[in-house]
Amino acid sequence: MKSIIIAFILLAPLWVKAQIKSGPMLGYSDMKEVLIWVQTEKPADVSIQYWEKGDKIIHKTDPVHTAKAHAYIARIIADEVTMGKKYEYEVVVNGKKIAFDYPLEFQTQELWQYRKDPPAFSFIFGTCNYVNDETSDRPGRPYGGADEAYAAMYSKKPDFMLWGGDNFYYREPDYTRTGMIYRNDHARSVKSIQPLLANVHHYAIWDDHDYGPNDADRSFPLKHTSLEMFKMYWGNPNYVFPNEGITGKFQWADVEFFLMDDRWNKAPNELNDPNKDYWGQKQMTWLLDALISSKASFKIIVNGGQVISPAKIFENMANYEGERNYLLKEIKNRKIPGVLFLSGDRHITNLNKLEREGTYPLYDLTVSPMTAGKADAVKQDYNATLVEGTLVQERAFSKIEVAGPLKDRTITITIFNVKGEALWTKEIKSSQLK
Template identity: 45%
Template sequence: MPFLNKTFAILTLSILLCGSAGFSQKVFLQSGPMVGYSEMREVQLWIQTTESAEVKIVYWEKGKADDKFHTISEVTARDKAFACKLLADQVLPGKIYEYEVWINRIRIELPYRCEFRSQTLWQWRTNAPDFNFVIGSCNYVNDAPFDRPGKPYGGDYQIFTAIDSMHPEMMLWLGDNIYLREADWNTKTGIYYRNTHTRSLPEMQSLIAHTHNYAIWDDHDYGPNDADRSFVHKDITLQAFKDFWPNPSFGVDDKPGITTQFGYNDCDFFALDNRYYRKSKKSKNPSILGKHQLNWLIEALSSSRATFKFVVVGGQFLNSVEVYENHSNYPEERKYILDQLAKRDIKGVIFLDGDRHHGEISQLLLNDNNMVYDITSSPLTSSAHRKVKEENLYRVKGSLIKERHFTRLSISGKRGKRKLKVEYFDSDGKSLFQYLIDQPKY
């Protein structure tokens, strides 16, 4: 009997120690996990710890927990704010995978669903899958010691819970995903602190753990307000962007920047850098994109066979009013892009952008059967501009949104008859406006 009691005590202590070990390792988790880009044969994940730690992801096809895989273990480092990326490279097309986070060889219990999906191999086999994704920009997380005095600029963080409840396959962050403050943008310490502070928002953790995330930047991720190519610390903010966002690539043709391109089902996404090469509109040959990126964009659009071609950029493209940082302030570059779309008969182009602290849909008919669209979604959690008076000539009637919101884009239908449904929602998930765009006739 004493032996049995001793054995029971040892087992009980072991269980308690294992449980407390898992709990103690959880304090090493700063933010994430975040699910990044998805392809047919690999998916990238991101995680951040509070100090240097060994991390890995263990994953398995949903419903097949006996057959597990794991990423290569990585040790997080202070130089990257203890953030790292992990590659799940033993996936097959069209599967949903569940996963676990392991820190210092201890499994971490998380209170939300941890899943990712690989893209479907549908080509030459079936219709493209129906899917939906969410877009949004201008995410301000209050931080009193560094914020301007007065009424807090950010709020309604429940918007991320509302987005999560709709189960989008991916979220596309349209810039101003963080807001660098005056105390931040002149040092690596400040820049990495701001990225860490924003990414650690509790309301965001469930969403990013099972929704694929892609991002571009705008001025507040890049540097001071309205910053252009002259910003002296742009290479630090570029490295921070690379360290915090699990995008598929950064820059094109060995040119630095955040530019990337990816496909998702039958759609292509062209994510642009509107900061690194930006020349002031007062300079000679002013430009937002720079000559090299501009040429790449036109060639990439020309070669795309996607149903919808989404051009993702920080500032509004179609808005006719020459205010703030609209592309209308750069008329020659804007005209060149539109002329190329018409001349090369590039159809199905839809610009996705933010920046303006209001939402709206714009449309411009290039010729008899080539309509270009611009879907603006802003802000997520920063303050909204409630007194919008500008007369955008291309605004779709009723589409102006003057409160915090996000936008869901749903693509459905058979080949040749695909439809894009655009729906704006408020911070609590209440529908504000809907609009339907038909696949163009090719």
Template identity: 50%
Template sequence: MTARFRHLISTSLFLFVTLAIQAQDLLQSGPMVGYSTMREVLLWAQTTESAEVYFEYYDQADPKVKFKTAKVTTDPYQAFVAKLIADKVLPGKKYTYTLHINGKKVRRDYPMEFESQTLWQWRTDPPTVRFAIGSCNYVNEPEFDRPGRPYGSEFEIFQSIHKSNPDFMLWLGDNTYLREVDWNSRTGFLHRYTHTRSLPEVQPLLASTHHYAIWDDHDFGPNNADGSYWMKETASEIFQLFWTNPNYNLTGEGGITGSFQWADIQFFLLDNRYHRTSNDNYTGDRQMLGKAQIDWLINALASSRAPFKFVAIGGQVLSTEAMYENYATFPEEQQYLLRRIREARIEGVIFLDGDRHHTGLSKMQESDRYYPLYDLTCSSLTAGANQNKEVLNKYKLEETLVGEHNYGILTVSGPRTERVLTIQILDKDGKELWTKDIAAKELKYPRSRR
């Protein structure tokens, strides 16, 4: 080998390594796997500066055939976020993908993969579904935090969720915490969402688990923010930029209301902020969701054939504690919603929420005319936890109260006509704190009254 040839090889290797390093350096956060359907999957990434981004992916059972998404050049006005569709997927497949920035592959030491949903209808029983839930994620930034003890901690919880290997994760609000320095400007929103999304411990979870989300006050605006918030259009825009639901604003009246399906179960993603009356305004009709959103929800629930209909909302629905921001502080609308569910004879409803910085399950059983309604509160992921015992909540199941950082793994399994929901609540290390089974048949009206 001549000296010139060795020099050419050395130079080429140096350029390859340099460009690869540059590609790694250009990745701010992600990649993240978004919604999944039988035909397409959304992929997300954020760069540190304007760059050309695309994804390449292949069926793990046929790795020789590779597909590419479209290419996009990230834009500073959009926080250098890229959202691209993998539209060559087929049902029931697992795919490996790679992220390319300025033509170079970004390498990571953890799996980067996604799955398309299974075509089971008219063929088999529905597949088992495992999904994670959690809320209240505070990532410290001392320069802008309140003085004193850091409010966020135990970020290893995201590694535990990743090891639990759920199909997807549903974030139940307060997914980031806007600070005083953030909530008066679009620049502030972009900074806070970027800072939270860039947490190193969450990156493996983002890369191989599908993600859906709702919001609560802290990722919408100031503490206890409501429909009068002057930046709510910006809040909605940035939420949609950083999250990857398949749809938003299904009421057509603003906000982030949406829905998605996974196998035979359906999720209804509610917005408890955009239309909300101030907590301190008692001069007229008070609302948390608003009639248009409730009417949409009742119609959507009535049309759903899902054995479990999960209604995700930022705050507790069934609790009888008329304090903090529970729905019980809006008693007329709370009762209107529950009455409409009963009047429409809708079966299989379970509420999922966060906000309270502790976890607990509520069960409301008015009489034998109705099936029990459950409300699972799952909080907090990393924000300060508390030992609240919900003294005034007559529906609480005391054995389910948890006052430490935790998350939930919910599994729906069994034959199509005998589906069972298993709720597991786990601590930051993935240790089970409690578990409970709820059969779909328990959430049906007595046959003689249907």
């Protein structure tokens, strides 16, 4: 009996850790609060203890009870923080600290406005993340792979990660609330991604595969359940239309990110009408209003599909020419500086540049896929907007760095393969987007 008790004591930390199904994951970071996401295996009380690096004062959150109705997820706000600081933290489940074999750190954003130049920062951007699952994948060669990409992304030490859609893939058995919870759980609990989740802040949009089936549009009957899942599993700071999709916005230093929803209002691809909805009038009006009022050095519009390429293929916005033409016209007419796009979907990576008479060019960086199957570019991709030397037809992700004084900020884009090896680099200055 004594040996059994000793063995139980020795194994206790492992038993406690087993109560964590996935996470912790860092959500948004602001100046006065940070969101931390944790999922447990069964009902539990979860809290966070945190302290500023180099300080001994420990702050504790109130416990959050996890329940089956919400997939045993705790969304915890750390609100006793100071601006522009880095913190270490611990996860406490049912009063016991959880042991991890990697560090747990988060940060708050800095108050730089009217005081100094904005801080330099970096983020990872990628799309199309497929996690294999023998129980429901199609027969044949697995579609996903290369999860060494997660460690490569983590090694780049970004401030945050921006997930650009198809962040996981719903399968045929998943179109119930139970199935959607299963698919989110399955993708989120991959062991190799946990250090990245725990130490890098995360923001996201969706595209068709993490909204519904392939090419899903506004007619998808489970769209409200998809929205519930997105809000449960991601940590975005806001939703512009609370019950109508995932549209939102956040700021990091002097850069603003406009998170677009290309599914909720989108008309079917098959509808033969050049003026059919893509984002929809309500979302378009919000975007243009938000852009014109923005003072950001760079205004980054994040969308599931390509916007700038004129190729009318797959689900590029060019297939919705009425909205695309209106968007491009209004950006010019309203004299909005600093606009560029991030997109995914295509399972290729490239940079498109649209020259515009009388104003600056518009760039669209497409980065795809991370771990899903790669594809080949098609003939229409080789059009006048394709920037020479930027087409990549293998799994990849990007690190985007922003640096320099406020009046001369520079974005540096580097594309990496899944091993973390650089494939190409491109600089864009804010002075070139005016």
